[in-house]
Amino acid sequence: MSGAVLVAVVVASLVVVVGATGCLWLSRTRTLARRVGAFSCVLCEDVASSSDRGVAQYGAVTLYWWRRMSVMPRPARTWSRSSIVVLERIVLPPVPGRPQAVVARCRVVPSGGGPEREIRLQMSQDAYAGFTSWLEATPARVGKVI
Numbered sequence: 001m002s003g004a005v006l007v008a009v010v011v012a013s014l015v016v017v018v019g020a021t022g023c024l025w026l027s028r029t030r031t032l033a034r035r036v037g038a039f040s041c042v043l044c045e046d047v048a049s050s051s052d053r054g055v056a057q058y059g060a061v062t063l064y065w066w067r068r069m070s071v072m073p074r075p076a077r078t079w080s081r082s083s084i085v086v087l088e089r090i091v092l093p094p095v096p097g098r099p100q101a102v103v104a105r106c107r108v109v110p111s112g113g114g115p116e117r118e119i120r121l122q123m124s125q126d127a128y129a130g131f132t133s134w135l136e137a138t139p140a141r142v143g144k145v146i
Contacts, residue, residue: 039056065079
């Protein structure tokens with residue numbers, strides 16, 4: 001193979017790989033956004049760390065969160081509904097052309113176990129209303145019902 005053909009094959013391979021990755025990402029993003037109970041949500045796990053954009057989704061007993069800039073099919077974080085406690089709600093100043101945003105400071109225990117920690121979830125006011133409704137709808141555990 002001559003040098004020019006080899007370069008063309010390498011470039012064509014890179015274009016195919018980048019195109020396939022882009023298609024996977026686009027398909028994943030559309031699928032996540034169309035799920036029932038899904039909403040855009042920015043996650044900040046630590047005061048010193050940066051925020052990650054993503055999509056959260058309410059499950060029957062779990063809140064799932066996927067990173068937006070990823071092609072992984074599994075959620076990056078999961079929290080049990082019973083382990084989420086909203087500590088504070090902060091309404092952010094309005095930004096023209098965007099819905100009103102709310103930051104919920106929460107105490108959570110990761111579903112995989114581990115220590116209790118604080119996170120901040122930024123979402124629209126409508127998403128926050130759905131989030132708190134979902135949390136309040138947790139079935140209460142009672143002893144014997146006669």
